[in-house]
Amino acid sequence: MNQPTFDRGHRMLSGCGLSGLMSLTGERVDGRAIRESIGLLHDRSNGLGGGFAGYGIYPDHKDHFALHMMYYTVEAQDRTEAVLEEAFEVAHDERIATRPHPNIVDPPTLMRYFVLPRPSQLQESGLPAEEYVLRRVMHINANIDESYVFSSGKNMGTFKAVGYAEDVADFFRLEEYQAYIWIAHGRFPTNTPGWWAGAHPFTVLDWAVVHNGEISSYGINRRYLEMFGYQCTMRTDTEVMAYLLDLLIRRHGLPVEVACDVLAAPFWSQIDRMPEPKRQLYTSLRRIYGSALVNGPFAIIFGRQGEMVGINDRIKLRPLVAARKDSWLYLSSEEAGIRAMCPTPDLVWTPRAGQPVIGRLGSDIVVGEPGHESAAAVVGQEV
């Protein structure tokens, strides 16, 4: 999709755009299709941020944590590499491949490191490897100025910058990567200035989140997360989404569907109509996790190894469309975004408010597709 021929740079107030695609069988594709999709949603962003996450892109280092780094100063790089050296065994490091692009200006130094926690340190810490990595990442982001870890998962990576998403894709040469999940975002920032680290996706360990909307409960979501040691450093409200997912799913062990029911909880009027013991479960969830309820309009797509999920807020104030063709799952803010990657889908549907669409590697059934709404489906519908 081209820019208008006579009026470059004219901005329309239209909010952010999201897209995602997943092969349920794990078949990998390069970044061109997702680039087309997010490029079509060009008018949903204002060129101040774009980004992608791909899963399965580092098969040669699939058991290492792939840390993607942005350095704004040489000193930041030196200090960070000292921390990395101390905490990790670095199997391989290199600059992230890019090509010059007229619309992507003043890039920071972009590096990636394939690491594992140093065994002695890991043992001494008594932490699981993920937790160890998470804490080091938080430490770098909070304490080393001008240095940001913007991706820290295994066999996955985030690529983001200030610029339109399709330009970011070209800059990072996404056509050279092969992934079985791609998610993408074009940003129209209102709360924070255009800033490379503030673009989406928001990534922590192998969670990557793209978000359209504004979190009106950010103040309490953030304070709640701080109680558990998460530090919000990226100056953008989407950060809390990523940490909430990590907290609820990885640390608290909630199933993905239940975590979605925390973020986009059913209304009391719906809970009160539920049969027992469901009613008690949902009442308890809201009680325990009231500070994790995400209020305000949102549509998010998030991924982790083996899963891609799309979900709306509980009154669906933001758009999200889903589609399937054979064993491919597509998500986008607009149907047109899906058709840019898949012109003739077999099935197109709109997820219900607060109900996740979940694609799982190895499962041909997508949770949330018509006829397969999750067990946590809205009251009033006998599934």
Added chain:
Amino acid sequence: MRRPTTKKNTKPSPAAPPSVRKPRVARAPIFRPNDFRWTHDADACGRCKRCLQQCGFKALSWEDGPVVDPAKCVGCHRCEAFCPQSAITIRPDPQHFRPHPLWTDAHRANLWLQAETGGVLLTGMGNDLPYPILWDSLLLDACQVTNPSIDPLREPMELRTFLGCSPDQAQVTQTKDGPSLRAEIGPTLQLETPILFSAMSYGSISLNAQKAIAMAAVECGIYWNTGEGGLHEDLKPYAHRAFVQCASGRFGVHADYLNAGAAIEIKIGQGAKPGIGGHLPGEKVSKDVSQTRMIPVGSDALSPAPQHDIYSIEDLRQLIYALKEATNYEKPVSVKIAAVHNVAAIASGIVRAGADIVYLDGFRGGTGAAPTIIRDHLGIPIEIAIAVVDQQLRDEGIRNQASLIAAGGIRSSADVAKAIALGADAVAIGTGALLALGCTLCQKCYTGRCSWGITTQDPALTRRLDPHFGAQRLTNLVQAWSAELEEILGAMGVNAVESLRGSRERLRAVGLDRTTLDILRVKPAGVGA
């Protein structure tokens, strides 16, 4: 009986200095200013004598028309409200003396009264001195453009609130029927709106007043509080929505009482009189009060300053668990404290001692009777207390272990919203509830002469308040505030109160100094996200 004869002495006894005499009770020549000027329009007066009947303070007599004893008029406005001719006017009495910024009228009057009586000044209701009101320096956010506001008249808006200890996380297992919760949560209170009625004992207020409050609590799906006066028989039908208080005097506290309520509250202190005990004068201990409190008629009801079995934090833990054991762990236990300087540390200790709810009462909190000097000069503002307690509990990672109730001068739904944004789970209203029942805040509750029939036990006065009428007015108030809270939440783009709770990000301050801003952790207006 024969007495020894004494010789008359001409010399005075050396033990009695000649210059001191016992003070005379008569007032003159020391001036005692009157608080109010009572006048009436003699032409309009219909001579119905209703004003005489209505005055609980016996300030009016009759001589071919009403005649006032200005020393007795407390400005309760009952006579004015009931005059069918609207012939009565009551104004604060204008200043008589040369104005002085330091020696205000009130200071002079208090000092003269003390010189006259040698006594401790008494008062009722809450602190009326012009300390800063932080609510009035805090403003709430609203959503525009980047986030839609919500119209609560049409779209769902949720105020439901839970109080009690909540676990850190949910233990969920997947069964073939879907997800299921592994562990039960402890005893919990469910409120349909984040407002409760604060503790006002039967004794400090009339039974009719307490009944009105209890009925309204049931109607609104919230809770009321027995205060330290025990639970009257007539109120047992409403006990299932009551906090039963266990205070230092242990009035009316026994096993059935503890099990009758929805929650138990250990009263350590209250905002109006931090650190000191309570005193219900014997004249307010009627037969009914005596029965409910389980003390003799006419005897003063004295609540000691500390609970004598709580001299240190581990003692509190002991009492909390004694109560839990006595009620089979079925009732959440609340601990009520006055907001004082180290309230954050105290609150943390209380939570670690096993309390499920911490009730914070700020320095503006009301009372039926308290020494004026204590009421007016001790404690800290509730706004600060909520902020520091909430933050302290979060820093220690224990915020979920107890809910916070905030009280002490909550005047409107805006104060409620701000209290919640600072971190309170719910607020309690005392003065607000009494105002709804007809109180005009004359601050003479301690006399037991309340013309409105609220803070009295005199049957001639108590019958003036119909509990059903009172319950309706209280229900109206709670509903009005709840509707306003929904409007506020909607304007903020939030449709559930838990998304405002603790979200200081939605507050901005105007005119507060840097230190206060840091303590409140609220940004000044003008600073964005």
Added chain:
Amino acid sequence: MRIDATNLHYRDLNRRIREAVAAGETSFELVNINGQRYIADGLKGHLQFLIDGVPGNDLAAFMDGPTIHVRGNAQDGVGNTMNAGRIIIEGHAGDVLGYGMRGGEIFIRGRVGYRVGIHMKAYQNTRPVLIAGGTAGDFLGEYMAGGILVVLGLDRRPGEPLVGDWCATGIHGGDIYLRGDVDPSHIASQFAAVRPADEAHLQQLRPHLEAFAQAFSLNPDQLLDHDFLHIAAVSHRPYGAKYAA
């Protein structure tokens, strides 16, 4: 006039359309449409559009007269503040359709999304009509002030609700017709009076269903031969009692 919209930005597409209209063109076939926004916005008169593909958001906003036929699905914002004209969509359509619509007709063969028919209003002789062949999401007819809103529930799956929650919340005018059974708790009862549609209602409904049936080659009698619920406002001043005077 045929326009191939492949790789055409909406600014250029719509400019070409407007220039053609000014030059007297009245019939357009737009092919390879995918996501271009604002098509036919603000256009007046007896124009015809045939759209092949998925038009972008805000199709026919402020439109005042033309007819649009979409061969496929549509997205959000169709017919925003539309004054007159007709829109026929063969597939599904998204959220916020017919917002503030004042006149004209929107017919969607498939399902519709959330917040459909918000604040439809009638004025003098103009009355808007929006008919959805499938099911609808939450907040249908919110704040309705006038016009006719119909949900037919064709191709409804067993157990699938005809409409979502908070249907007709804030309604203070207009008529809503629902074909089939509805969980009463889904309808905002403090605003809406719900009753089975009677003869007079069906008389009102018939010509519109006939037009819908014709647009999609359906049998109108089959559509009508069913139980309909009728929803109307309880009061024109639903918030009268809310405020303290």
